[in-house]
Amino acid sequence: MAKVKVATIWLESCSGCHMSFLDIDEFIIDLAKLVEFHRSPITDIKDFTPVDVGIVEGSVGNEEEKEVLEALRHNCKVLMAWGDCACFGGVCAMRNTLDKEDVLKRAYIETPSTYKGKIPSSPGVPALLDKVYPANQIVKVDCYIPGCPPEPEAIKYGLTELLAGRLPVLPSNIMRFD
Amino acid sequence: MSEITLTINNKQVKGKQGDTVLDICLANGIEVPTLCHYKGLSDVGACRMCLVEIEKERNFVPACTYPARDGQVIRTHTEKLEKYRRLVLELLFTERNHLCAYCVASGDCELQSLAYKYQMDNARYQYSWPDKVTDSSHPFIVLDHNRCVLCGRCIRTCDELAGAHVLDFGKRGWKTNVCADINQPLGESSCISCGGCFQACPTGAIFSKASAYKGKSSECTSVESVCAICGIGCDIKGLVKNNNLVKVESPDMSKPRGLLCEMGRFGILYPPAERVKTPMKRDKKGKLISCSYEEAFETIARNFGKGGTVAGLVSGKASNETLKAFADLMNKTLKSNMVDVLDGDDYRTISRGIAQFNDKAGLEIEAKLEEILSSDTIVVIGANPIKTHPVIGSYIMRAASKNKANLIIIDPLRNPFTFRASVWLKPPEGKKALAIKALGKSILEHGTARTPADKNKSTANFKDIDIKKAAGELGLDVHDIYKAGEILAESNNGIIIYGEGILQYKDPDLITMILNLASLINKEPKTISLKRYGNSRGAWESGLCHSKGSINADLVKGKAAGIYVLLTDDTADSQISTESLKATEFVAVQTSYLSPITALADVVLPSRLWTESKGSYTTIDGIKKSTTPMIKVSGQIKSDADTLQELAGYMKK
Numbered sequence: 041m042a043k044v045k046v047a048t049i050w051l052e053s054c055s056g057c058h059m060s061f062l063d064i065d066e067f068i069i070d071l072a073k074l075v076e077f078h079r080s081p082i083t084d085i086k087d088f089t090p091v092d093v094g095i096v097e098g099s100v101g102n103e104e105e106k107e108v109l110e111a112l113r114h115n116c117k118v119l120m121a122w123g124d125c126a127c128f129g130g131v132c133a134m135r136n137t138l139d140k141e142d143v144l145k146r147a148y149i150e151t152p153s154t155y156k157g158k159i160p161s162s163p164g165v166p167a168l169l170d171k172v173y174p175a176n177q178i179v180k181v182d183c184y185i186p187g188c189p190p191e192p193e194a195i196k197y198g199l200t201e202l203l204a205g206r207l208p209v210l211p212s213n214i215m216r217f218d
Numbered sequence: 219m220s221e222i223t224l225t226i227n228n229k230q231v232k233g234k235q236g237d238t239v240l241d242i243c244l245a246n247g248i249e250v251p252t253l254c255h256y257k258g259l260s261d262v263g264a265c266r267m268c269l270v271e272i273e274k275e276r277n278f279v280p281a282c283t284y285p286a287r288d289g290q291v292i293r294t295h296t297e298k299l300e301k302y303r304r305l306v307l308e309l310l311f312t313e314r315n316h317l318c319a320y321c322v323a324s325g326d327c328e329l330q331s332l333a334y335k336y337q338m339d340n341a342r343y344q345y346s347w348p349d350k351v352t353d354s355s356h357p358f359i360v361l362d363h364n365r366c367v368l369c370g371r372c373i374r375t376c377d378e379l380a381g382a383h384v385l386d387f388g389k390r391g392w393k394t395n396v397c398a399d400i401n402q403p404l405g406e407s408s409c410i411s412c413g414g415c416f417q418a419c420p421t422g423a424i425f426s427k428a429s430a431y432k433g434k435s436s437e438c439t440s441v442e443s444v445c446a447i448c449g450i451g452c453d454i455k456g457l458v459k460n461n462n463l464v465k466v467e468s469p470d471m472s473k474p475r476g477l478l479c480e481m482g483r484f485g486i487l488y489p490p491a492e493r494v495k496t497p498m499k500r501d502k503k504g505k506l507i508s509c510s511y512e513e514a515f516e517t518i519a520r521n522f523g524k525g526g527t528v529a530g531l532v533s534g535k536a537s538n539e540t541l542k543a544f545a546d547l548m549n550k551t552l553k554s555n556m557v558d559v560l561d562g563d564d565y566r567t568i569s570r571g572i573a574q575f576n577d578k579a580g581l582e583i584e585a586k587l588e589e590i591l592s593s594d595t596i597v598v599i600g601a602n603p604i605k606t607h608p609v610i611g612s613y614i615m616r617a618a619s620k621n622k623a624n625l626i627i628i629d630p631l632r633n634p635f636t637f638r639a640s641v642w643l644k645p646p647e648g649k650k651a652l653a654i655k656a657l658g659k660s661i662l663e664h665g666t667a668r669t670p671a672d673k674n675k676s677t678a679n680f681k682d683i684d685i686k687k688a689a690g691e692l693g694l695d696v697h698d699i700y701k702a703g704e705i706l707a708e709s710n711n712g713i714i715i716y717g718e719g720i721l722q723y724k725d726p727d728l729i730t731m732i733l734n735l736a737s738l739i740n741k742e743p744k745t746i747s748l749k750r751y752g753n754s755r756g757a758w759e760s761g762l763c764h765s766k767g768s769i770n771a772d773l774v775k776g777k778a779a780g781i782y783v784l785l786t787d788d789t790a791d792s793q794i795s796t797e798s799l800k801a802t803e804f805v806a807v808q809t810s811y812l813s814p815i816t817a818l819a820d821v822v823l824p825s826r827l828w829t830e831s832k833g834s835y836t837t838i839d840g841i842k843k844s845t846t847p848m849i850k851v852s853g854q855i856k857s858d859a860d861t862l863q864e865l866a867g868y869m870k871k
Contacts, residue, residue, distance in 0.1 A: 124317070124318065127339060128311070128340070129317070129345065130317060131319050131320060133315075133317060133345075133347070134317065136345070136347035137348070137364075138349075171347060174340070174345075176340055176342075177344065177345075181340065184339035184340045185339070186339050188319035209339065210337060210339055212334045212335050215334045216334075217319065218319050218321075218325065
């Protein structure tokens with residue numbers, strides 16, 4: 041049987057979900073026999089190729105993240121969201137009650153350690169979106185593994201279900217939002 | 219009440235007329251998810267989690283507010299209902315900023331656990347991200363509107379259980395917020411800090427500063443005990459993690475004495491002063507230094523054994539067991555009768571006052587606290603229960619708002635009740651007796667059917683008063699006195715509560731007069747005196763109160779060679795005159811905290827807190843209740859009774 045192709049992306053988040061994924065212990069050896077990783081922070085491959093499963097960690101807060109998520113959706117058959125940021129907006133969405141300009145000012149000018157700071161204006165730096173969005177408000181998401189970060193157990197459950205051809209819905213006893 | 223039979227989920231169940239559908243479901247073990255329902259509060263049907271399907275009804279109806287009727291056929295968990303419940307949850311999560319990852323309630327949150335139950339792994343609606351404020355102006359409580367689901371549990375707790383009605387909904391529709399008073403910061407509002415709101419809050423919208431992020435309930439062990447602070451004897455539950463008291467809750471707020479107050483819920487989480495951790499004695503330079511129990515006992519025994527009277531002072535915060543050991547030490551071992559309780563004057567005033575009224579009665583003549591709740595008229599004389607005995611304050615406010623009880627205040631000082639009072643008489647300081655007399659006469663003038671004037675011996679005390687003249691002397695409006703008299707004459711079940719404002723005069727006649735007034739209202743007079751300490755009544759009934767009068771004057775004259783002051787965890791040391799300690803050669807103090815009193819001591823012995831001890835306490839109204847230790851005592855602090863008994867052993871050597 042051909043290996044299942046997987047791509048993962050890490051948007052606005054702390055990488056905790058990927059860390060939790062690496063925490064699935066010996067299951068990772070079984071998994072390696074069944075799947076192959078394409079674009080992912082783990083493989084450091086930067087280009088998108090068509091895959092079976094796309095996994096998104098993190099919320100969408102700037103133009104680049106939006107583009108990357110759309111590209112992943114375009115290239116995958118099933119899209120799974122990992123973690124509170126991708127599922128609900130998470131900690132990153134804290135800024136959603138503030139003005140974008142205030143957030144930039146706070147980060148680049150008002151922080152105590154900043155001397156003569158200025159808000160970056162280079163076209164090479166992706167512009168912030170007005171709000172931080174969970175993945176499903178940008179593209180269609182097929183399944184969700186919430187948690188901050190999701191327990192390795194939850195990630196394992198999600199992958200096992202997907203490999204068995206089912207869309208995972210976490211049972212209540214392993215679902216966590218914290 | 220007639221019995222009704224319904225079918226719920228194809229099962230025949232019984233209930234009674236007047237039950238709601240939810241009542242019957244809960245009574246029959248049928249689990250229906252709820253969020254805005256809370257035990258002991260009225261139901262409002264705000265959250266729509268408990269929607270059920272009833273045959274022949276046009277729509278789904280909320281079980282919590284829907285009256286059950288005979289023959290109803292109800293289903294509680296159809297596929298459609300479950301779909302709707304998840305939908306409700308998604309709407310709640312997207313309405314405000316519910317981000318669990320850094321929420322103080324995560325793990326204890328009812329909204330979160332419902333989301334887990336309904337496997338809500340995403341929300342299909344657009345998030346609103348409203349810009350809500352967090353109000354942290356209150357010393358103990360934070361009100362975070364970001365986490366609020368507008369279930370109204372806090373509002374109903376504040377109104378129906380605490381009787382304060384500080385919280386309510388402000389603004390309308392999309393802008394609706396829980397607000398205090400007329401939208402003031404909570405810290406500047408009339409909040410009485412009972413903390414009922416934060417216990418009732420299903421999410422992290424209202425939380426206690428002292429408990430935040432110190433541990434989830436699931437990580438804590440919970441110990442049920444009795445609060446020993448003010449003498450009401452409220453049931454209390456301590457949540458303990460790593461031997462730290464993290465949070466204080468009520469085991470059941472719907473029960474009498476289940477509400478708790480600022481002192482019980484928050485006070486014990488903030489240490490009032492530095493702890494005394496070991497026994498201490500004076501070194502050669504006169505500095506207090508740590509020493510062993512043996513050295514401390516030996517020093518005390520040597521000095522007390524020198525001859526001369528040894529006096530004893532004990533706080534009404536000590537448990538009955540400690541009081542017993544203290545009585546044994548003072549009376550049997552030291553053979554001293556120069557012993558008194560710190561609020562002994564209050565006891566002498568009250569007991570003499572009662573004896574003048576009825577020489578057989580004693581403290582048993584006083585009413586039970588719960589009688590306040592069923593009273594139709596409440597007279598508060600010289601007391602501010604919201605400050606001294608907050609749960610009694612809540613009882614009064616509940617009676618006033620729920621039963622429309624009339625409130626009559628006789629006090630020159632403003633207190634949180636005065637704006638609710640039907641009549642507020644403000645006699646000048648020192649003239650309460652005349653005001654009480656004028657009120658009694660006013661009752662007689664209105665006449666009471668229950669106590670025919672000629673048959674009630676109490677009437678004699680009020681006959682000769684001229685109300686108009688008295689009003690003039692007191693500077694009161696004569697109509698207020700007539701109005702109060704009319705209310706009391708028509709009352710079927712009135713009660714009088716008095717406190718510090720009366721007891722400060724140390725005048726037994728005032729107490730007798732209050733009892734006489736009370737017997738014009740009810741045949742059996744109903745009065746409650748607010749006692750100062752958690753176990754004042756226990757201390758008074760232990761026989762430790764000096765029978766003749768305060769021993770302070772003798773102490774100041776230097777009539778005692780030594781004194782043993784047993785404060786336990788009392789910090790109200792203003793009751794002890796420093797002159798009396800300075801006039802005494804040798805001072806031993808047993809206490810939990812360093813204070814101006816320990817500064818005058820020659821030997822200091824440590825004392826356990828009531829939260830660390832097992833002991834029995836007698837409430838204001840004479841009920842004995844026992845505490846269970848919530849935290850293990852830190853270090854090598856012996857129990858109070860053990861300390862006293864071991865000291866007695868040394869004295870005998």
